[in-house]
Amino acid sequence: MGLNFFILLTGFTIVSIAGYQIAKVFQKIKFPLITGLIITGIIAGSSVLNFIPANSLHRLHFLDDMALSIIAFSAGSELYLKELRSRMTSIKWMTIGQLIITFSISSLVIYFTASYIPFMAELSPEIRAVVALLFGTIFVARSPSSAIAVINEMRANGPFTKTAMGVTVIKDVLVIILFAICFAIAKAVVNNEPLGVLFLFHLFIELTFSFAIGVLLGKVLQVPLSLKLNKHLKAIIVLLLGYSMYLLASVVKVASHDFIQHDITLEPLLICIIGSFVVTNYSKNRVEFIELLEDISPTIYIVFFTLTGASLSLQTLVNVFWVAIAFFALRIITIFLGGVFGVIAAKDDKKYTFISWMPYVTQAGVALGLTTIIAAEFPSWGYEFETIIIAIIVINQVVGPPLFKLAINMVGESHLKFKTPEYDGVKDAVIFGLENQSIALAVALKQHGWVPRIFCKTEDFIESNEAFDIIPLEDFSLNDFKNLNLEKADAIVCLLSDAENYKISELIYEHVGTKDIIVRFNGSRTFLKKFNDLGVRIIDPSLAMINLLDHFVRSPNATSMLLGLDSTQDSVDVEIRNEDLHGLTLRDLRFPTDVIVLSVMRKGRAIISHGYTRLRKGDMVTLVGSTDSIENVRFKLES
Numbered sequence: 001m002g003l004n005f006f007i008l009l010t011g012f013t014i015v016s017i018a019g020y021q022i023a024k025v026f027q028k029i030k031f032p033l034i035t036g037l038i039i040t041g042i043i044a045g046s047s048v049l050n051f052i053p054a055n056s057l058h059r060l061h062f063l064d065d066m067a068l069s070i071i072a073f074s075a076g077s078e079l080y081l082k083e084l085r086s087r088m089t090s091i092k093w094m095t096i097g098q099l100i101i102t103f104s105i106s107s108l109v110i111y112f113t114a115s116y117i118p119f120m121a122e123l124s125p126e127i128r129a130v131v132a133l134l135f136g137t138i139f140v141a142r143s144p145s146s147a148i149a150v151i152n153e154m155r156a157n158g159p160f161t162k163t164a165m166g167v168t169v170i171k172d173v174l175v176i177i178l179f180a181i182c183f184a185i186a187k188a189v190v191n192n193e194p195l196g197v198l199f200l201f202h203l204f205i206e207l208t209f210s211f212a213i214g215v216l217l218g219k220v221l222q223v224p225l226s227l228k229l230n231k232h233l234k235a236i237i238v239l240l241l242g243y244s245m246y247l248l249a250s251v252v253k254v255a256s257h258d259f260i261q262h263d264i265t266l267e268p269l270l271i272c273i274i275g276s277f278v279v280t281n282y283s284k285n286r287v288e289f290i291e292l293l294e295d296i297s298p299t300i301y302i303v304f305f306t307l308t309g310a311s312l313s314l315q316t317l318v319n320v321f322w323v324a325i326a327f328f329a330l331r332i333i334t335i336f337l338g339g340v341f342g343v344i345a346a347k348d349d350k351k352y353t354f355i356s357w358m359p360y361v362t363q364a365g366v367a368l369g370l371t372t373i374i375a376a377e378f379p380s381w382g383y384e385f386e387t388i389i390i391a392i393i394v395i396n397q398v399v400g401p402p403l404f405k406l407a408i409n410m411v412g413e414s415h416l417k418f419k420t421p422e423y424d425g426v427k428d429a430v431i432f433g434l435e436n437q438s439i440a441l442a443v444a445l446k447q448h449g450w451v452p453r454i455f456c457k458t459e460d461f462i463e464s465n466e467a468f469d470i471i472p473l474e475d476f477s478l479n480d481f482k483n484l485n486l487e488k489a490d491a492i493v494c495l496l497s498d499a500e501n502y503k504i505s506e507l508i509y510e511h512v513g514t515k516d517i518i519v520r521f522n523g524s525r526t527f528l529k530k531f532n533d534l535g536v537r538i539i540d541p542s543l544a545m546i547n548l549l550d551h552f553v554r555s556p557n558a559t560s561m562l563l564g565l566d567s568t569q570d571s572v573d574v575e576i577r578n579e580d581l582h583g584l585t586l587r588d589l590r591f592p593t594d595v596i597v598l599s600v601m602r603k604g605r606a607i608i609s610h611g612y613t614r615l616r617k618g619d620m621v622t623l624v625g626s627t628d629s630i631e632n633v634r635f636k637l638e639s
Contacts, residue, residue: 008060060307063304068304071366074144106136109330140175142366146400146401154405167359218278221278287590311375339356428450432500434461439454442467443468471484486508492516517534520539574621576617600619
């Protein structure tokens with residue numbers, strides 16, 4: 001038996017690896033990754049190739065439990081209360097609208113149309129009711145990971161985006177509590193147990209125990225996270241702690257049946273999500289915890305979605321696909337109504353009224369995780385239930401992200417226009433102004449592999465040389481800029497008068513968004529604040545050389561790093577413009593571990609930073625770290 005299990009596990013591992021490679025092909029044709037994994041699982045399962053026989057799936061059930069614990073940890077880690085406070089009223093009403101309206105209307109419609117649904121038509125009215133409740137519960141679930149992916153891709157920030165993200169993560173916490181209640185009711189109805197006061201008392205006790213164990217799990221998780229262990233070992237410990245909650249639930253259920261003749265059912269998903277919430281909000285380990293989950297999740301999702309696909313029947317999927325289409329439409333209608341209610345109740349901007357539903361379509365891990373639990377508990381109708389939900393999730397995965405992107409664009413909270421263009425293999429530098437310094441700078445950049453161009457006034461033009469182009473312009477205006485491909489420039493240097501430098505900087509800021517604008521300051525104090533407001537880099541020639549020499553003498557290593565002589569690091573000064581960060585301490589921010597804050601500049605005064613330094617809007621923060629991480633932190637502070 002041990003050898004057979006090892007062969008089964010090895011075979012499934014090979015299928016999962018192949019599934020991931022096939023799924024990447026689906027991504028190239030704009031299909032979600034999980035769609036490719038599920039389809040691969042279907043092909044490898046008993047419906048087609050039978051690489052994973054149906055009678056062996058129960059032996060791989062422990063992989064489902066491990067995956068579900070990580071999915072719950074990930075959902076809980078997104079519920080970071082300090083980041084949600086600025087939109088709490090909108091989040092509250094939108095959550096109420098989405099939760100109550102989606103759940104109640106969906107459940108009622110499905111119950112009263114059950115006779116038209118093949119697998120529900122033969123069920124008793126009582127069981128139809130609980131199946132409808134379970135459908136309504138799953139319809140509420142959303143996908144935080146998908147929402148975050150869209151927000152990051154669109155560089156979205158603003159009231160609408162913050163509300164959508166807050167509602168998404170809170171809904172996934174509440175939906176697990178709602179699921180625990182409905183699942184308990186379903187088991188009682190199916191097993192012909194009375195739904196009286198005693199049932200409610202037992203349910204209350206089970207939820208209370210689950211909450212308490214979840215808090216305890218949060219404390220236990222902090223122990224390995226606080227130790228100086230290899231991150232892979234920490235990841236394994238986190239995974240095993242999550243899985244141990246399923247083992248604990250199983251032991252408690254058996255023991256309670258033996259000793260008190262009643263099954264005490266703990267909710268491992270709820271326990272894990274509460275544990276993750278505790279670590280995220282009430283410990284100093286949340287950043288490392290989130291990074292560990294990000295490392296674990298891709299592998300977990302590959303295993304989970306492939307195994308889910310293998311458990312599906314292709315014939316059943318084809319038979320219920322029309323039901324999935326109808327249920328998808330029903331869910332869209334209820335989400336729309338919930339969105340309208342949320343906007344009106346919160347008194348939000350009226351322009352959100354008819355688009356407020358768009359962020360909540362996509363579903364993924366949590367919805368599918370809850371569905372697998374239902375399928376395992378109620379095999380007589382659970383697999384048809386699971387097949388319909390999976391079909392809906394696939395449709396939601398295709399339709400949901402474009403709808404969310406459309407909504408972000410419609411409310412004007414996308415910052416793609418100002419996103420630094422991807423590196424095209426050429427380091428382009430644009431220099432405005434023709435003089436000895438600009439020529440010398442162009443020569444130096446050319447020697448370091450850059451491609452410089454100099455733009456000058458027509459009256460200053462001289463013939464270009466072989467090293468770089470010198471291009472005359474009639475006027476430094478937007479019309480002139482349209483054909484210059486400035487959006488491809490990696491850096492722009494302005495060596496003209498302060499007035500001309502400001503005019504160019506403002507046009508670039510508003511219409512191009514190039515990463516670095518460097519301005520030589522000529523001493524006009526009128527423009528100093530204006531340059532600072534645009535966030536350009538200002539060089540004062542009268543002070544630059546003295547300060548540079550001074551720092552090299554006193555701190556040569558730090559100066560070398562800040563000047564970019566250490567190729568593994570970068571540094572940047574970022575102004576805090578995000579109002580939500582006002583008043584937070586540095587330790588409250590979830591910065592990547594490879595980024596440090598050197599100092600905070602406030603009203604012209606430098607503050608030596610530590611974990612308890614409170615930030616204020618308008619502070620200038622000096623960051624050092626890897627280039628990618630610094631860009632992510634910069635966006636978070638500035639947006």
